[in-house]
Amino acid sequence: MKRFLWLALFGAALIAGGLAWFYRNGDEKVQQYLTATVERGDIEDSVSALGALQPLQYVDVGTQVTGQLKNLRVEVGDAVAQGDLVAEIDPTLFLARVEESRATLNQLRAQLAERFADERFTAEVFKRNQRLFANKAASEEALQESQAAAERAAAQVKALKAQIQQVESKLVGDEANLRYTKIFAPMAGTIVSLTARQGQTLVASQQAPTILRIADLSTMTVWAQVSEADIPKVKVGMPAYFNTLGQPSRRWHGKVRQVMPTPETVNNVILYNVLFDVENPDGALKTQMTAQVFFVSGKAENALLVPVAALQPVKGASKGGQGRPSGGSNDAEKQRIFLARVIRDGKPEERQVKVGMSTRLLAEVLAGLSEGDTVVVGTSENGGGQERPARTPRLR
Numbered sequence: 479m480k481r482f483l484w485l486a487l488f489g490a491a492l493i494a495g496g497l498a499w500f501y502r503n504g505d506e507k508v509q510q511y512l513t514a515t516v517e518r519g520d521i522e523d524s525v526s527a528l529g530a531l532q533p534l535q536y537v538d539v540g541t542q543v544t545g546q547l548k549n550l551r552v553e554v555g556d557a558v559a560q561g562d563l564v565a566e567i568d569p570t571l572f573l574a575r576v577e578e579s580r581a582t583l584n585q586l587r588a589q590l591a592e593r594f595a596d597e598r599f600t601a602e603v604f605k606r607n608q609r610l611f612a613n614k615a616a617s618e619e620a621l622q623e624s625q626a627a628a629e630r631a632a633a634q635v636k637a638l639k640a641q642i643q644q645v646e647s648k649l650v651g652d653e654a655n656l657r658y659t660k661i662f663a664p665m666a667g668t669i670v671s672l673t674a675r676q677g678q679t680l681v682a683s684q685q686a687p688t689i690l691r692i693a694d695l696s697t698m699t700v701w702a703q704v705s706e707a708d709i710p711k712v713k714v715g716m717p718a719y720f721n722t723l724g725q726p727s728r729r730w731h732g733k734v735r736q737v738m739p740t741p742e743t744v745n746n747v748i749l750y751n752v753l754f755d756v757e758n759p760d761g762a763l764k765t766q767m768t769a770q771v772f773f774v775s776g777k778a779e780n781a782l783l784v785p786v787a788a789l790q791p792v793k794g795a796s797k798g799g800q801g802r803p804s805g806g807s808n809d810a811e812k813q814r815i816f817l818a819r820v821i822r823d824g825k826p827e828e829r830q831v832k833v834g835m836s837t838r839l840l841a842e843v844l845a846g847l848s849e850g851d852t853v854v855v856g857t858s859e860n861g862g863g864q865e866r867p868a869r870t871p872r873l874r
Contacts, residue, residue, distance in 0.1 A: 512856035523776035529702030533693035540686035782843035
């Protein structure tokens, strides 16, 4: 009986010890921390957008007269100087109109000379009849007839002068149309497009048809489309830069010149065009290139940086003074207080941290942390096999 009692007590002790070990080491979840180190680096608060490149200065060259495009002297890509002859319209009809107007003008001038002679003669007859009538050597009827003849001759002179003026005006227009058959470059630049072909008949009755486009490619304009959610952050004069698909590592810099007030709707998305100019001395930028654009609202170099996941809102903090890092550019949004857990002697220690600007991943530390500090960004729990990251403040 004693042996059986000892065996029962020993078995109970083993069971109790096993249960204690199981509850302590098997079922209990041991918490571990996911950490990151506070380091120095650069941070930038920016608005991203897609854009396209267009020349800052360009002109569509057309024709003001109707006719056949007789000669097209340029090709796409040619460089032209201001005043260079780029195209010619068949001048046959316009030359004939000029010659006709000149012939009519010469005829009217000859008639005018004849009318001048008649005017002088009738004026002299009228004066002579006045003297004779005064001496009672001519009748009143003769005097009146000579006066009427003189006035008719003067009126005919005036009529011919008006006709000559009319034909001269027509001649000016005909000569202008003749000059318009030769089309010159209105500015220096590069031929970027041709919309007409040699031999094509161009009709300019309602509007001037476009033949080609000349653009100055030394300065390009970026037309960036910014969503309605981000457009309040974009201001005139704000720094901006972009890169292209062909040269993703190269940046071109400029400043916002204009924010277009009228939006475009693309797939039910409201987009506003934002324009800024960049120099293109080497010609690397081409028309219609796609640009990945960044509008910089804030930037800090060699700043202390902490992951946003390490920051927790202070309990009871008001939205006006303490809240989540939003990456905004207003001073009220940059001076924010948060809580961060710093590892000290293997244990987390809470600290209040003042942050400046922030992105979706990193925040600038203004006070509360030092370079090299280890902060908690999440936790993992052994036994459950699941990782539970720290709650990340939602960015505005």
